[in-house]
Amino acid sequence: MKPAPFKYLAADSAAAALALKAEHGEDARFLAGGQSLIPAMNFRLAQPAVLIDINPAQDLSYIKTERDVLRIGALTRNRTLERDPLVAKHCPLIREAVVHVAHPQIRNRGTLAGNLAHADPASEMPAVMLALGARMKARSAKGERWIAARDFFTGVFSTALAADELLAEIEVPALPPRTGCAFLEVARRRGDYAMMGVAAVVTDGRKVRLGYCSAGSTPMLVESDSLDVDVQAGIDPLGSVHASKAYQRHLAGVLTQRALRIAVSRS
Secondary structure, X not given: OOOOOOEEEEOOOHHHHHHHHHHHHHHEEEEOOOOOHHHHHHOOOOOOOEEEEOOOXXXXXXXXXXXXXXXXXXXXXXXXXXXXXXXXXXXXXXXXXXXXXXXXXXXXXXXXXXXXXXXXXXXXXXXXXXXXXXXXXEEEOOEEEEEEHHHHEEEOOEEOOOOOOEEEEEEEOOOOOOEEEEEEEEOOOOOOOOOEEEEEEEEOOOEEEEEEEOOOOOOEEEEXXXXXXXXXXXXXXXXXXXXXXXXXXXXXXXXXXXXXXXXXXXX
8 A cells, every 4th residue: 555645854953853843733743764654654544744754863863871871862773772882781671672673674774762652562662661760852842851661651552742742862771780681572473573571670689670561552560679570460461363361461470480580690
């Protein structure tokens, strides 16, 4: 299929992109990697009247650290996250999880910010951001604000971003001392969406943060002061032709215990 007619505009800076968004309002969508938006447009599930291409805006492409906080710009590709030494050093959980996102061809173009803004509850990276306690910088022509990951995802393909806002940056805090992380998922084939996935962060052998994908209508966060975590009753998976709700709950329990053991061994 082909997309509905639209007007294409390219922005060479974040400021230019936000000005175009303010001008065209809800009729406009930002284009970064396009790995989710373009298929949706081809099936006419999304029909923006204006497409604002932010790829020329190189001020949105960066990975850097400030005061041990990892900062990731909106145009940072998933493939870059796999290979960047700052990510490997400061946040190995991102590197461990991002290789499960689709296939290399898609990771070459897809961006972390686009993945998070798409807010698919079956996607890996929203769960990782929850487990890491990340926060998102939302920018508009009127200013900027920070949104905690736990408040960012509001429903299936829905976020707390306002109609005039761009997810401009992701900030990941430094991991505390004696912290270990792990990511595990079960999928039918490599590159498929997970039937269940868990990102585990364990500090001091007992303080636990768990992020889940495919566990409900949004990515889900579970926190505990004990390794004895029963997540099966607290999640609400949607079920599918590939995995019943009961099976997804079973997977959540098994993967949680495995991920916790790995995270503790790395702490």
